[in-house]
Every structure is written in structure tokens, then in C-alpha cells.
Amino acid sequence: MELGKKVFLLSLLLLLLIVSCVYKHTKELVDITPIFIEEKVIVDEPSTNEPIVEEEIEEEQTNEVVSLQIEPNDEMAKEVNASVTEKITKIEEEIKEPKEIILKRIDEGYRRSNGELFYIDLSSKAKEIQDSLYLLMKNEPFEFTKNGIDYITKNDEMLSKIVKIMNENKNLKFEIAGHVSIKPDEEKYNTYISVMRAANIKKKLISLGISKNRMKARGYGDKIPLSQDDIKLFNRIEFNIIGE
Template sequence: MSLPKKILLLVLLLIVFMAVCVYTKIGQFTDEFSTSTPQEATNQVTQPLQNEETPPLTPEETLKKIDEPLVEDEEKKGEETQKNIEKIIEQNFEEKNKQTQPLLSKENIQEQINSVLENNSIMFQRMSYNVTKQSQDTVEKIAQILIQNPQIKIEIAGHTDAKGDDSFNQMISEQRANSVKNLLIALGVEENRLSAKGYGETMPLVPNDKEGYSLTNRRVEFNIIEE
């Protein structure tokens, strides 16, 4: 065989050998790809992403995250404080209005008390210092006047007619005055604003009859003694 033909044959053999090698490599790559699972393929794709580190926050961003809840809490506290202040101001305003309301004079209050007693004198059970049920309503009206005018103090004066012994009349007048005082305290009047005194038969409003009887003289009075 001539030399040129030998060279051509060697070239052809080399080409065939290279083609076989390339084909073999392609087949191996295809087999490996087809046998890998979808999860492995996903892992291969996402692995670089997972390995990426989150960039650190700047000082300003960190401070903002810390301050946000604190600012919100401070705003709530501020609103609550403002409401409390408004409530206190309102209460003080109402109290000031009460204090600035004009007080009745001593004379006007005494007139109110006397007006109540004019047609509703305080009566007691016979031979007793207990107030009758009807007269309890009168005492309640007096109590309301005293509660509405806390600046005054009252003397509760008990009186009798001339029937009976002087010492007995003195005792019964004192007992009846104290009975009314205790009833006023029970109705809400402060004890330190009340005093009770019995005058017996010594201060009649009208003359007693021949036997010493007088319904008018058997009475309880309420006299303002201090403002």
C-alpha cells in the first residue's frame, strides 16, 4: 500500500476513535442526569442561595426596630395621662362650682326651719321622749336643711308646760331634746354640729292654763348658734 493511502487510513481511524469517545461521554452524562431526583436537582440550584448570608442591619435600622414598640407604649401612656389630667380638672371644676355657690344667710336658714315647724310641730308619745311617727317626717325635713347648709350649728332646745314637778319637766325636756338630736344624727347630720339642751317649763310661749297645761309650750326648737 502506498504511503498516501496509509496516512489517509490512519486519519480515518483517528476520526472514528474520537467519535466513539465523544459518544461514550455524552451517554454517561445523560445517564447521570436522568437518575438524579428532582429534590437533588432543586438542592443543587438552591444551595448557593442558602449559603448566601443575610447582610447585617445598619445602626439606624437596629435603633428603629428597638424604638418602635417603645414609642407606641409611650404614646399609650401619654393618652392615659392626658385623660387622667382632664378628669382631675373636671372634678376640681365641679368642686369649685360647689364651693362658689352662694350660701344662705343665718336668718334665711332659720326662717326655713321655723317654716317647717310652723304647721308641723314635733310631738312625742305620751309620758315618753320618743318622737311620734308623724313628727319623724318633720325631723327629716329639718335634717335636709341642715345637710344642705353644713356651715351652721344648731342647738336643739326642749321645752315643757308647767304641769307636773319642775325637776321632772326639766328631765323630760332634756330627754326629748337628746332624742331629736340622735334622730338627726341617724339621718346624716354630723354630731359635732348639734347640741341638745332642756329648758323645762322656764320659757313658755303662751300662758299655761290653770292646771299648767299648754300644747304650745310643749315643743322642740332648733336655734342656729354658730356659722
């Protein structure tokens, strides 16, 4: 065989060997690449989940902060509601059971003569009797007819209690004091009605056996109201001890 042909054949074999080697290595590279890709995916998956965990933690922390902010407001709201409820309850109790009105006793303006006594001058025993009379007349006030002056039998039960006190304390002398304010700013009219009421009660007591010498009937009109703050009580009958 000629030398040229030998060289050609050797070159061709070498080329085939090179191609064969290249093909073999290329296939190995192609087969290996997916393995690397899969490993990369497997490695990367946990990293994609980490932000989600962090967000959940952050959300839990946010909820804790919100709850801490709400609790003080709830406590404040409870305190405000409790305060309002307490005030409403107090008002309701005052409406159901109004505060007792204690009208002031005033001696100034009453007439006294010939050694007659004011409340402040009475003995302790006479003061106790006087206090019981005030309480009695406060709870059971006198009533009169439509003309405003005549005694009516509706007062008999209460008057009998006064008669009992008089009979048990025969040393005491009394003023029957009428107080009236039927027509404001009409002093003469109010005084007349108050005098007539006191005089008619005196007549009734005389008929029940009480000596007229133990009693004085006087009318004060609207000059001496019982008072507490802005509250005034005009229309009433009083039995005041003036001697013992």
C-alpha cells in the first residue's frame, strides 16, 4: 500500500477515535446535568419556606402587641361604665327613696308675752315632748273644709293623740299656731285664715275637756315658713309649748 493511503487511513481512524471520545464525554455530561439540577431544587426548597415561617412569627408578635394595646382600653371602658352605672343607681335610689327633708325650726317671728317660753327655754323633758309633737304633726297634718278654716272629723284620730299628751302633762301650756300661704302677697287674708284655723282647733280641744287657760290660738299667716335650702313649708298647724 502506498504511503499516502496509509497516512490517510490512519488520519481517518484518529478522527473517528476523537469523535467517539467526544460523543462519549458529551453523553456523560448530559446525563449528569439533571442530577445537579434536582439537587439544586432540593436544596433550594427549604429556603423558599423560610420567609413564610418568619411571616407567621411576625404575625404572632403583631397580635401580641395589639392585644396589649386593647387590654388597657378595655379596663378604662370598664371603669367608665362602672362609674356611670354607680351614678345612675344613686339617682334611681334617690328617686325611689328621696333624701329626708329636715325643715328648720325657727323661733324668730313667734309672739311671746307674760313669761311665755321659746323652745330654747324649755326643760329637757319639755323639749322631748315638743319634738314628739312636731313629729306627730309632720306625719299627720291637719286638714280643713273647702272654705279653709273649719275643723273636720278626719282629724279626730290625730287630735286624740295630742289630747293624750296634754292630759299626761297638765303643767304644760300650749300655743296653737296657724301658718297659711293661700294667696301670696295677701298678708291680711293669709293671717285671717291662719287665726281662724287655730281658733277652731282650740274650740274642739275645749269640747274635749282641755282648759282654755292652757291654750293660746294665734295666726302667723305666711311670715314663718319652715325651710331647708329652697324648700319652704307654709301651710300647717303647730302645737308649741309656751309654759311649764
